[in-house]
Amino acid sequence: RAGIERxxxxxxxxxxxRGDIVGLTCRVGRAVYGTIDIISDIVESGRSILLLGRPxxxxxxxxxxxxxxxxxxxxxxxxxxxxxIGGDGDIPHPAIGRARRMQVPSPAMQHAxxxxxxxxxxxxxxxxxEIGTELEAAAARTIAERGVQLVGTAHGNTLDNLIMNPTLCxxxxxxxxxxLGDEEARRRGTQKxxxxxxxxxxxxxxxxxxxxxxxxxxxxxxxxxxxxxxxRSMPAEIRMRG
Numbered sequence: 001r002a003g004i005e006r007x008x009x010x011x012x013x014x015x016x017x018r019g020d021i022v023g024l025t026c027r028v029g030r031a032v033y034g035t036i037d038i039i040s041d042i043v044e045s046g047r048s049i050l051l052l053g054r055p056x057x058x059x060x061x062x063x064x065x066x067x068x069x070x071x072x073x074x075x076x077x078x079x080x081x082x083x084x085i086g087g088d089g090d091i092p093h094p095a096i097g098r099a100r101r102m103q104v105p106s107p108a109m110q111h112a113x114x115x116x117x118x119x120x121x122x123x124x125x126x127x128x129x130e131i132g133t134e135l136e137a138a139a140a141r142t143i144a145e146r147g148v149q150l151v152g153t154a155h156g157n158t159l160d161n162l163i164m165n166p167t168l169c170x171x172x173x174x175x176x177x178x179x180l181g182d183e184e185a186r187r188r189g190t191q192k193x194x195x196x197x198x199x200x201x202x203x204x205x206x207x208x209x210x211x212x213x214x215x216x217x218x219x220x221x222x223x224x225x226x227x228x229x230x231x232r233s234m235p236a237e238i239r240m241r242g
Contacts, residue, residue: 003088031095
């Protein structure tokens with residue numbers, strides 16, 4: 001795929017079996033201001049936030065606006081793997097404001113650039129689009145443990161999807177099987193082998209983007225994950241833009 005310099009548009013090729021290009025997909029990227037007003041209190045709280053949602057629901061648009069808003073008061077570094085946040089070319093799109101952008105040579109290097117950003121550029125906030133591999137999830141945990149606010153996106157509709165994803169479940173603390181003693185199993189009313197959260201979540205808040213004007217906020221990810229693993233449901237806070 002390729003971008004058009006100083007825009008947010010993206011052109012991706014469709015190839016046949018021989019590798020010849022037989023079709024194109026053109027994605028028109030837009031900078032939409034004000035998309036984060038319904039979660040502005042969470043964004044400015046300093047906690048790490050993970051945006052979840054299906055493709056095309058506006059995750060990257062919202063992420064771009066988060067970077068612009070936070071960069072007005074804090075040092076923000078964007079790790080821009082596919083140049084979708086800041087656009088193609090060496091000069092980033094004005095939509096990211098005063099945020100600084102680090103480009104990534106290849107998708108396999110994304111986790112290394114995330115660590116480099118922390119070690120070399122003194123960020124207070126790191127913004128990253130599409131965390132998708134175990135290495136990137138591990139790099140995200142390292143960054144969060146160093147006291148840097150992390151704002152990222154991942155594919156998946158709900159927190160439940162993320163828990164069941166073996167590659168990305170570390171973002172919400174990781175899952176492990178624990179064997180309980182007879183007495184404890186009786187007290188809990190469960191089987192002896194149960195699933196439990198392995199560690200504190202990398203992201204303290206999960207925002208499930210359900211539509212352009214509707215989000216579900218999981219304000220306490222650790223408690224929400226524990227409840228889901230015990231077979232109980234913890235209702236999310238629904239926010240809608242009128």
